[in-house]
Amino acid sequence: MHDIVEEFEITFNQIHQHLKELNGYPKNDNFVELLQHSKLKHSVVRVHFDQLKQYAKLRNAIVHERISGDYYIATPHEDVVHHLKSIQKILEQPPEALTFATRPVLFFKTSTNLLHIMEAFSKHGISQFPIYDDSHHFAGLLTNDGIVRFLAQTTENGGNPALHVQASDVLGYEKHANVQFLSATASVFDLEERFEKSLNEDKKLKAVILTKTGQSDDLPMGIVTTWDLIKVDRREQDIS
Structure with a gap:
């Protein structure tokens, strides 16, 4: 359980970093705010916007509502982590315009x-x-x-x-x-x-x-x- 939570957090943070980059590293780097701006410009964010908002809620629950030690109030499903990784991969290596x-x-x-x-x-x-x-x-x-x-x-x-x-x-x-x-x-x-x-x-x-x-x-x-x-x-x- 700890491994999958860690994997989720790492991937989520990587996506957060990509969103900062796409928006020129603004002072307000709130994840959802960056999502709102990015979906107007980029299809990969637009298509996955609702899912990424839900993943942000899950991430907040994991980080801020941990009960104790490795005991989390919520944990991501393997399919969620897999999907999050696929989005991160596109953001990291977007296809060529050609x-x-x-x-x-x-x-x-x-x-x-x-x-x-x-x-x-x-x-x-x-x-x-x-x-x-x-x-x-x-x-x-x-x-x-x-x-x-x-x-x-x-x-x-x-x-x-x-x-x-x-x-x-x-x-x-x-x-x-x-x-x-x-x-x-x-x-x-x-x-x-x-x-x-x-x-x-x-x-x-x-x-x-x-x-x-x-x-x-x-x-x-x-x-x-x-x-x-x-x-x-x-x-x-x-x-x-």
């Missing part, structure tokens, strides 16, 4: 003919493509909405407005898209932080493009949108 990205990334050059890109929209059912110049510098995100705006404003002249148009010609019709870049080896926590920060700043993040170095002059290895973040929640629910 795990949840759409890949491989289909992208085009600024010189690519618009008709070719429109065919790709239809064939792959994708609503946006990264566009790069010949030096592999990111030029912008070309979306189906941008193409519609371009066509709407150029059809007045008659003919096929897309026949001799390049991707670079259409980018000027795109509304400013908030796109950020992140290293492909970054954790899913880093990824979620990017989206959370953009939400707090009222700057909707259209996509996070993952590259080898996290710089925009590297070719994309994966792309993540808000829809892809749903995969994170689903994965954690499957684990639980």
Whole structure:
């Protein structure tokens, strides 16, 4: 009994430390308060929030309501310790952001003919493509909405407005898209932080493009949108 209680306490304290780290080591490091803040940003906490709150009550009963010596008012079940360890493991070694990205990334050059890109929209059912110049510098995100705006404003002249148009010609019709870049080896926590920060700043993040170095002059290895973040929640629910 003493061993399982000790195992529970050690694992719980490790999770508490991870929560402090995720929240920048705030002055108020109350476990439940940290849970409340963390669940807004991170799926692993959000999915296991209610269970972790219950484990906190159990931990308080073990630590503060011990009757004497090794005689505890409550002791954790083996399944509880096992589950707590699985949560701690994810917090300690979160999966890479690339795990949840759409890949491989289909992208085009600024010189690519618009008709070719429109065919790709239809064939792959994708609503946006990264566009790069010949030096592999990111030029912008070309979306189906941008193409519609371009066509709407150029059809007045008659003919096929897309026949001799390049991707670079259409980018000027795109509304400013908030796109950020992140290293492909970054954790899913880093990824979620990017989206959370953009939400707090009222700057909707259209996509996070993952590259080898996290710089925009590297070719994309994966792309993540808000829809892809749903995969994170689903994965954690499957684990639980």
